[in-house]
Amino acid sequence: MTVLRKTADGLERWAPVMHQYYFTDWVFVFLLLGGFMVLTDMTPFQSMFTLDDPSLQHPYATTERVSSKDGVMLSTIIGIGIIVLFVPLLHRKRNWRHVMNVSLLSLALSLILTEFATELLKNFIGRPRPDFIARCLPAPGTPLHELVGIEVCTNPSAKVISDGFRSTPSGHTSNAFAGLGWLSAWIAGQLRVFRHGTELFRTMLALLPFLGALLIALSRIEDYRHHITDIIFGGLLGALIAWYSYRKFFPHLGNATCHIPFPPPDFKEKAVVESDDYESLDEMESGTQKAYSD
Template sequence: MDINRLVLYWKTYQLLDFVLGLFLLILSSILVFVVPPYCRPFSWNDPTINYPYVTNVAFPTWSLLLMFVLALIFYVAVLTFLGGPIWVWLKAQTLAVISQLVVVNLLKVYAGRIRPDYLERLRSLGIDENTYAKIDLKYMASAEFYCKLGAEHRVLREGRLSFPSGHSSTSFSVLAFMSLFLFAYTQPSSRGGSFLRLILSLSPLAIAFLCAVSRTRDYWHHFDDIVAGALIGIVSALMCFYNAFYITEDGRCVARVIELAQQEERAGDISSGRPLSVVVA
């Protein structure tokens, strides 16, 4: 493959976006595991962090990955049948997920908010309100003592990463984006409007709401944690959608990179090789 073809593919698929996104995701993930969360003091008498510690949760972490993969498969299947810029949709969806993960990872460490089940996490390790008093640690405040336990016990470190909800943000970044995809292809407001097409387009959000609310039922998050996560996920989906597409006056969804490629072709900027509009689609 010659250098012109490499440049063509790099420009077509906008690989720099992926490189930057992956770099930020890896960096933020490392920070989550390396940097200790903000050391927030707490009280053993606080009822908001004294809920049961549930391990058999409704939506395990692997379910989020499955949700993302199934969404990508859905886009490929629909666009293969109907025709459309598969790569552009896959890229925008992937960047939406990456964007919210970066934001959530950084906020979790910065906020250091204690989960609703934190006291039960301590008790599960044999630690109670008398543990600190039994140890001669006059040089160390009680908050610092419990925070340092997080370095020894992963379950306690995770107990200080409540805000915002990663499950909520991830599910909404995937399923809100899928709703935008369905809106683009079903166009509920066209042809006099259709309530059926509107419900179909909004249906993925039902799963996102179930996933988000389940985190409060499992006592892994406070209610405002999931609200913040949902907002982050929705904003990420909208941001990446409108960065990749725009809506015309007649309601059509147009990929910006394809329009740019067609303009360059018409201007004669591409002298050889497969047309960009064909490569993207």
């Protein structure tokens, strides 16, 4: 009991600090990361296909214009670097550590929630990529006009064939807009581009990451890795999650203080509200029990 009591006292002492630094939100983000890693090892739904489908007859590019590693670096490292470098300068007269923590959390939420949603959709949709026939290497004599499955594929690499069913939505695109799209919103907020009289170059700076995300998306079409609908789907998915993740912690871009994140909720006030709620609930339950007894 003494050990449990000490543990409870320690948690009670640290609870306000954990609340201030959004500890539970960070835990949720890392849980999402674990879920994403599980989903990447799952075998996607393997839909049937026909060999005469022209949308699946594009060549298989062994060298991609933007590899998966490059995509992650561009979407993640650039945003982290800009936050770490510029937050202490832009917010040196206020609590810049809070701004940095919230900015990194918002970016992490955007990226990992998007990755989780993208992999989940890829596995359940199972749409073949435009280069699937080249991946499959169908056996001679396979009917051209009939629906067939992967049993006709002769490619010895099961990984290449399995990845061929991960076309929708585009992961490169959703990740690019989740990271670089979020960064555009963040820069627009920090530079207050919608403030009256703001210089045009600030707006152009804010648009640069968004343009980078668009170029990454277009490279996936040029490599024949995705259909155009996959790109649109992935772009919308990443952009919507990026906007949600940004607005969860920052005011809208038209606000005069859009460069300052919301302050952490007052832990003591929250505790009072919760205790009041519980007291009201107890009163309601006691009143209900009395009514039944009467």
